[in-house]
Amino acid sequence: MTPTITAFEQSPDRGRGLARDMRVRWALEEVGQPYDVRLVSFKEMKEPAHRALHPFGQIPTYEEGDLALFESGAIVFHLAERHAGLLPEDANARARAITWMFAALNTVEPPILERESAILVERNKPWHAERLPMLEDRVRARLGALSSRLGDADWLDGAFSAGDLMMVMVLRRLDGAAVLNEYPNLCAYVARGEARPAYQRAFAAQLAVFSSRVPAAR
Numbered sequence: 001m002t003p004t005i006t007a008f009e010q011s012p013d014r015g016r017g018l019a020r021d022m023r024v025r026w027a028l029e030e031v032g033q034p035y036d037v038r039l040v041s042f043k044e045m046k047e048p049a050h051r052a053l054h055p056f057g058q059i060p061t062y063e064e065g066d067l068a069l070f071e072s073g074a075i076v077f078h079l080a081e082r083h084a085g086l087l088p089e090d091a092n093a094r095a096r097a098i099t100w101m102f103a104a105l106n107t108v109e110p111p112i113l114e115r116e117s118a119i120l121v122e123r124n125k126p127w128h129a130e131r132l133p134m135l136e137d138r139v140r141a142r143l144g145a146l147s148s149r150l151g152d153a154d155w156l157d158g159a160f161s162a163g164d165l166m167m168v169m170v171l172r173r174l175d176g177a178a179v180l181n182e183y184p185n186l187c188a189y190v191a192r193g194e195a196r197p198a199y200q201r202a203f204a205a206q207l208a209v210f211s212s213r214v215p216a217a218r
């Protein structure tokens with residue numbers, strides 16, 4: 001059965017692959033699972049039909065027969081559990097890869113989102129310039145520790161896993177920010193993730209949605 005995911009009809013990121021459907025698309029491509037996409041508007045996301053799938057009225061969702069999931073982490077984990085390619089066979093290595101998924105979502109992503117929302121929402125506040133360096137230091141603390149752990153390895157724990165997929169996607173939220181550039185090995189890690197053929201296919205698919213909705217230039 002071909003699963004269906006939801007994605008923004010018009011992503012505010014203009015096709016840069018920063019919305020969370022990109023994580024799910026990438027995972028689906030890594031495991032070789034074809035999928036359908038239902039595009040939803042901001043209005044539709046808040047309507048009962050979508051809230052039945054996603055209580056918080058967001059994307060992405062995932063439907064596969066009787067199963068409906070929300071939360072990008074849970075969806076990627078589901079795919080990684082059901083298909084080969086995103087989690088190691090060895091039980092301990094598998095547990096460590098899952099740990100990296102949680103670390104990406106629970107430890108590294110929160111300060112990155114805090115910084116991002118401060119820049120988006122608070123930039124005109126009188127205290128913004130004073131607060132931003134503190135938020136960047138919190139990001140730096142996580143990136144520094146991650147950078148030390150990664151060292152010169154390609155991936156966080158042996159072969160590429162769902163943990164790397166999630167961490168690369170979380171780091172991409174920094175999208176060229178100077179604070180990420182302070183860690184060349186993390187920049188190279190992100191670039192390695194982005195170079196994977198599965199990532200490229202997923203990126204192209206979400207970009208095609210944006211491009212199809214941009215009026216042609218005259």
Ligand code: GTB
Pocket residue numbers: 011012013014018019020021045057058059060070071072073
């Ligand atoms: N924890 C959930 C998950 O991981 O699935 C979070 C889901 C979520 O935040 N979804 C966002 C959403 O539906 C889209 S991804 N927002 C609409 C709403 O809440 O009404 C977040 C996002 C949005 C836009 C950009 N961007 O433009 O760069 C990047 C990321």
